[in-house]
Amino acid sequence: AQRVTQPEKLLSVFKGAPVELKCNYSYSGSPELFWYVQYSRQRLQLLLRHISRESIKGFTADLNKGETSFHLKKPFAQEEDSAMYYCALRGVGANNLFFGTGTRLTVIP
Amino acid sequence: DAGVTQSPTHLIKTRGQQVTLRCSPKSGHDTVSWYQQALGQGPQFIFQYYEEEERQRGNFPDRFSGHQFPNYSSELNVNALLLGDSALYLCASSLWGLSGANVLTFGAGSRLTVL
Numbered sequence: 001a002q003r004v005t006q007p008e009k010l011l012s013v014f015k016g017a018p019v020e021l022k023c024n025y026s027y028s029g030s031p032e033l034f035w036y037v038q039y040s041r042q043r044l045q046l047l048l049r050h051i052s053r054e055s056i057k058g059f060t061a062d063l064n065k066g067e068t069s070f071h072l073k074k075p076f077a078q079e080e081d082s083a084m085y086y087c088a089l090r091g092v093g094a095n096n097l098f099f100g101t102g103t104r105l106t107v108i109p
Numbered sequence: 110d111a112g113v114t115q116s117p118t119h120l121i122k123t124r125g126q127q128v129t130l131r132c133s134p135k136s137g138h139d140t141v142s143w144y145q146q147a148l149g150q151g152p153q154f155i156f157q158y159y160e161e162e163e164r165q166r167g168n169f170p171d172r173f174s175g176h177q178f179p180n181y182s183s184e185l186n187v188n189a190l191l192l193g194d195s196a197l198y199l200c201a202s203s204l205w206g207l208s209g210a211n212v213l214t215f216g217a218g219s220r221l222t223v224l
Contacts, residue, residue: 045215095157096157102151
């Protein structure tokens with residue numbers, strides 16, 4: 001069965017400090033992994049996906065198949081990064097997403 | 110482009126009633142998915158519609174049904190409401206296919222409270 005685990009419900013860091021939001025997954029195959037973000041009073045939106053290997057708003061995420069992880073990282077957190085972050089998985093042959101329970105990031109000024 | 114629009118934004122029902130939620134996809138999208146997000150949880154996949162047919166379904170009972178219209182808009186119907194159906198219902202649109210570029214665009218959601 002597929003599962004996405006985000007072990008931290010809440011995470012607080014100071015502005016300028018590095019931030020890492022953890023995501024581990026369970027899936028017997030090669031899934032696609034995504035990070036979605038929801039800023040206050042805004043809609044859920046895509047932040048980045050592993051196949052693009054891109055950096056969005058300074059965030060990066062590397063898929064580690066050995067550790068089945070897809071942690072989201074940013075070297076210097078900004079106040080505007082405060083939001084709810086969801087890790088999501090799309091299985092092979094599927095067209096839907098399986099979400100984790102989310103991590104609320106607060107960046108302290 | 111207004112993106113994905115959902116209605117109503119909020120509604121209150123009582124146990125046993127039925128509810129219909131509506132969704133208009135982003136312009137150019139042909140696929141609509143519905144998700145249920147309970148308080149403190151991530152969105153859970155209910156089902157997906159393409160070409161007016163249910164294509165995939167999550168682990169939800171038959172009380173949850175849907176429809177897609179020729180203009181790609183969609184409805185989610187829930188019968189015999191239970192207290193546990195209280196949640197934010199999210200609609201997401203996309204293009205059909207498994208392309209890596211195929212990403213979901215979410216609406217703001219319809220918040221359903223069952224008393």
